[in-house]
Amino acid sequence: MKTILIADDDEHIRYLIKELLMKEGFKVKTAENGAESLDVLQKELCDLAIVDIMMPVMDGYLLTKEIRKSYDIPIILLTAKNLIEDKEKGFESGTDDYLVKPFEPKELIFRVNALLRRYGKTSEANISLGSLYINKKGYEIKINNKTYILPLKEFELLSFLASHPNQVFSRNHLIEKIWGLDFEGDERTIDVHIKRLRERFTSIAEDFSIKTVRGIGYSLEVH
Incomplete structure (x- = not known):
């Protein structure tokens, strides 16, 4: 199930888009402004962000730039304006698509699905990070x-990170x-697999490492 982040300070708009997406089978997270959106992204893996431009605390342009620094997810900017200057600023900020309010619900769904397909194909590509x-x-x-051949779950875990x-x-x-959601083990399974990956690669890989973030989880850091 794909997770969509909705960032909009209008409670009515958040509700309408959330209901629309949930009917299409998406999991939805919401935020009232850009700063709150970044908090959500730190805690929840999202597959796409729908971002309103006019928000307090941090507007949609700045939020888009911040998302681009750390997350490789598609972004749709929402705005009540249909000026070419606004669209230009939006694309310069890093958005993938642009939708003017009011919009047809079906059009939003078409754009969401199109971007998810596009990014899904990209994510299937091989990964190159320094020597890795x-x-x-x-x-x-x-x-x-x-060349190293890993057990399947170690390979999938390293690939995902x-x-x-x-x-x-x-x-x-x-x-x-x-x-998967049906897994009946506990969180120690992750710790064991991370430990094995570190034992395999710490001494031979100088440009990346798996870092423990206390109280949260893990991150693959590129040096």
């Missing part, structure tokens, strides 16, 4: 051109993404 190269189709890890460098994920999020 991950062949996602061949299930191979290469570091300094030496490497797909989102410098982003912190809680143990629960990692379990949900790697083991």
Whole structure:
């Protein structure tokens, strides 16, 4: 199930978009402003953000720039204005799409699904981070051109973290993404797999490491 973040200071708009997306099978998180949105993103893995431009505390342009610094997710900007200057500023901030209020509900759904498909294809690509190269189709890890074959869950865990460098994920999020919602184990499973990955690569990989963020979870940091 894909998770969508809605950032809008208008409670009525948040409710309408949330109901629309939930009917389409999406999980939805909401925020009243840009600062609150960043807090949500730190705690919850979101697949797409729908961002209103005119918000207090932090507007949509600045929020888009902040999201682009740390998260590789598609962004749709919402605005009541239809001026070319506003659209230009939005795309310069890093948005993927732009929708003017009022909009047809079906149009929003079309755009959301189109962006998720586009980003989904991108996420299937191989990963290259410094000396680390991950062949996602061949299930191979290469570091300094030496190939390593990992157990499946270790491979999936490393691939997921490497797909989102410098982003912190809680143990629960990692379990949900790697083991699925039906997993009956506990959070120690993540700790064990992280320990194994560190034992394999700490001494041979100088440009990335898996960092423990106390009280939250783990992050793959690129040096």
